[in-house]
Amino acid sequence: MTDQPVGRTAGQTHATAYDEATRDRLAADAAAIAARYPQQRSALLPLLHLVQAEDGYVSPRGITFAAETLGLTTAEVSAVATFYTQYKRHPNGTYTVGVCTTALCAIMGGDAIWEELVEHLGIGNDQTTDDGAITLERVECNAACDYAPVVMVNWEFFDNQTPDSAVALTDDLRAGKPVKPSRGANTVVTFKDMSRVLAGFSDGRADEGGDAGAATLAGLQVAHENGWTAAPYGDEGTK
Numbered sequence: 001m002t003d004q005p006v007g008r009t010a011g012q013t014h015a016t017a018y019d020e021a022t023r024d025r026l027a028a029d030a031a032a033i034a035a036r037y038p039q040q041r042s043a044l045l046p047l048l049h050l051v052q053a054e055d056g057y058v059s060p061r062g063i064t065f066a067a068e069t070l071g072l073t074t075a076e077v078s079a080v081a082t083f084y085t086q087y088k089r090h091p092n093g094t095y096t097v098g099v100c101t102t103a104l105c106a107i108m109g110g111d112a113i114w115e116e117l118v119e120h121l122g123i124g125n126d127q128t129t130d131d132g133a134i135t136l137e138r139v140e141c142n143a144a145c146d147y148a149p150v151v152m153v154n155w156e157f158f159d160n161q162t163p164d165s166a167v168a169l170t171d172d173l174r175a176g177k178p179v180k181p182s183r184g185a186n187t188v189v190t191f192k193d194m195s196r197v198l199a200g201f202s203d204g205r206a207d208e209g210g211d212a213g214a215a216t217l218a219g220l221q222v223a224h225e226n227g228w229t230a231a232p233y234g235d236e237g238t239k
């Protein structure tokens, strides 16, 4: 299912640079990313996603590449890469399965889903299954509370999950079966492919399933039925 190495072990060595062809390809992509910003260093976040699209994590050679490309030190790049959980410090699985265990999802079943997946997959937070298919993560609120409890696969939504449905989802992913998110894009792509999208290179799926769902619109519908409107901005409303 995957050609990614799984995890890092003590003493494991890393490639310290890209070969010439790879570096040229990445340099062209990096130039396209940097051109979107008035200051080159502002391109660091998407550039780190580009590194993950290549290596499956923010690799030592990727940190060096980003630093050299943007005129930063490797310490500055590392400081940013280690701040955000979306940047992986060791090779990620093909699919990041994120279980929301923030308060609302937790009480709606997120905690039970988490415990079931830990048991079923035999791994803990930020760990990867032996086949390299799944990296399991506890994730914070995805602003999808109206569909709690939510599980995300490479940042695609799987709404109203149960422990059983989450187990079935991970089984399908490990078996290489296609899975369909509850909303948004119709498919789930690999971690590397999604990382390239996050770097700013469209894969053509952004406009799939763009409508808001019934749960999201429920409050608006109640407001319409009762003739409620938002308070005006200014003297009579909230400043």
Ligand code: FES
Pocket: 100, 101, 102, 103, 104, 105, 106, 140, 141, 142, 143, 144, 145, 146, 148, 150
């Ligand atoms: S608490 Fe889970 S999406 Fe908000």
